[in-house]
Amino acid sequence: MDAISVIRTKRDRGELSDEQIDWVIDAYTRGEVADEQMSALAMAILLNGMNRSEIARWTAAMIASGERMDFSSLSRPTADKHSTGGVGDKITLPLAPLVAACGAAVPQLSGRGLGHTGGTLDKLESIPGWRALLSNEEMLSVLDGTGAVICAAGDGLAPADKKLYALRDVTGTVEAIPLIASSIMSKKIAEGTGSLVLDVKVGTGAFMKTLDDARELARTMVGLGTDSGVRTVALLTDMSTPLGLTAGNALEVRESVEVLAGGGPADVVELTLALAREMLDAAGLKDADPAKALADGSAMDVWRRMIAAQGGDPDAELPVARERHVVNAPASGVLTRLDAYGIGVAAWRLGAGRARKEDPVQAGAGVELHARPGDRVTEGQPLLTLHTDTPDRFDYALQAVEGSYDVAPEGTEFTATPVVLERIA
Numbered sequence: 001m002d003a004i005s006v007i008r009t010k011r012d013r014g015e016l017s018d019e020q021i022d023w024v025i026d027a028y029t030r031g032e033v034a035d036e037q038m039s040a041l042a043m044a045i046l047l048n049g050m051n052r053s054e055i056a057r058w059t060a061a062m063i064a065s066g067e068r069m070d071f072s073s074l075s076r077p078t079a080d081k082h083s084t085g086g087v088g089d090k091i092t093l094p095l096a097p098l099v100a101a102c103g104a105a106v107p108q109l110s111g112r113g114l115g116h117t118g119g120t121l122d123k124l125e126s127i128p129g130w131r132a133l134l135s136n137e138e139m140l141s142v143l144d145g146t147g148a149v150i151c152a153a154g155d156g157l158a159p160a161d162k163k164l165y166a167l168r169d170v171t172g173t174v175e176a177i178p179l180i181a182s183s184i185m186s187k188k189i190a191e192g193t194g195s196l197v198l199d200v201k202v203g204t205g206a207f208m209k210t211l212d213d214a215r216e217l218a219r220t221m222v223g224l225g226t227d228s229g230v231r232t233v234a235l236l237t238d239m240s241t242p243l244g245l246t247a248g249n250a251l252e253v254r255e256s257v258e259v260l261a262g263g264g265p266a267d268v269v270e271l272t273l274a275l276a277r278e279m280l281d282a283a284g285l286k287d288a289d290p291a292k293a294l295a296d297g298s299a300m301d302v303w304r305r306m307i308a309a310q311g312g313d314p315d316a317e318l319p320v321a322r323e324r325h326v327v328n329a330p331a332s333g334v335l336t337r338l339d340a341y342g343i344g345v346a347a348w349r350l351g352a353g354r355a356r357k358e359d360p361v362q363a364g365a366g367v368e369l370h371a372r373p374g375d376r377v378t379e380g381q382p383l384l385t386l387h388t389d390t391p392d393r394f395d396y397a398l399q400a401v402e403g404s405y406d407v408a409p410e411g412t413e414f415t416a417t418p419v420v421l422e423r424i425a
């Protein structure tokens with residue numbers, strides 16, 4: 001077998017055989033297939049697609065490139081959630097302890113920020129002392145002891161995806177649905193969860209901009225999970241507006257703690273509860289009541305134990321950025337649009353995200369929203385507060401914010417987009 005014949009097959013719109021897929025993934029992981037060859041193949045896949053059996057085999061080959069985790073020693077059923085990434089998407093933070101408080105075990109392997117979208121690990125690292133990197137034994141011990149763990153995937157899990165993902169990031173091949181589906185599902189299946197709920201984001205702030213693309217991605221992932229024996233459900237959820245009132249690491253941790261304390265923005269609470277119900281159903285815990293677990297403090301108890309078990313101090317003051325800049329409403333009326341992509345890029349430029357993979361993030365940086373679409377605003381009232389430690393970034397962030405919101409005259413009709421758009425099972 002050789003890389004050139006595999007590339008030519010896909011370049012000429014052919015179907016890759018099982019042997020070709022197994023060989024190319026294994027040879028790429030071992031370094032026998034070069035980055036330039038794999039990037040040509042990834043581009044051919046992006047342009048010409050893969051059919052269902054090719055995607056299934058590609059996913060299986062990525063799983064086989066590393067280890068598989070085993071949670072069969074746990075007494076509780078396992079349930080995991082994966083979001084395809086958005087702006088202000090802090091849902092994992094309240095959701096994992098909430099679902100654990102209702103009786104499931106939640107092994108939440110999470111990632112770092114990617115472009116304008118935030119990453120769960122970057123958010124949690126703003127809590128003093130908290131550690132994202134755990135050995136497999138530590139992960140199992142936190143999960144067994146508290147019911148939930150949020151940590152980085154170990155190097156042994158789907159190493160082919162780690163290498164391929166980094167390559168796609170710099171070759172314009174992230175957006176291929178077969179590659180996104182196999183990337184996400186190889187990690188989730190190798191992780192060994194019994195059930196999985198996918199939060200597939202749709203809108204300007206998401207990788208999938210249209211409902212049709214989001215549906216195709218969701219159906220592909222649900223098919224891969226189900227065929228591998230993982231009970232898998234997807235919700236398509238809106239990402240045209242940021243979730244909640246914050247985008248940025250410590251800012252989002254603070255908002256998540258508000259949700260765990262029984263408060264927080266209505267859309268964050270709604271999505272957290274919708275995903276919790278799906279996870280609990282999929283895990284066979286149909287009688288659990290997540291709204292009660294938020295209200296009675298049991299989800300907060302699990303949060304505190306989970307953070308402490310990973311070295312964090314749940315009572316520590318969270319970092320605050322040194323500088324702020326307020327953007328005021330340009331007119332009085334109704335805020336009809338607050339664009340997730342513009343806000344995400346602003347938070348990223350303020351220092352909440354990275355320009356290069358190895359860059360540190362600022363814990364306190366980000367954007368705070370003082371109004372959401374549908375709210376009445378008065379000319380000159382604060383609309384957004386930008387937070388950063390490095391004020392020379394304000395101009396650059398303001399360019400991203402410009403054109404990201406509309407204020408329509410008083411009395412303009414406004415119809416809110418639902419948080420959950422569709423369910424695919």
Ligand code: URA
Pocket residue numbers: 084165174179180181183184
């Ligand atoms: N998240 C992943 O893990 N992989 C992708 O390809 C895209 C988002």
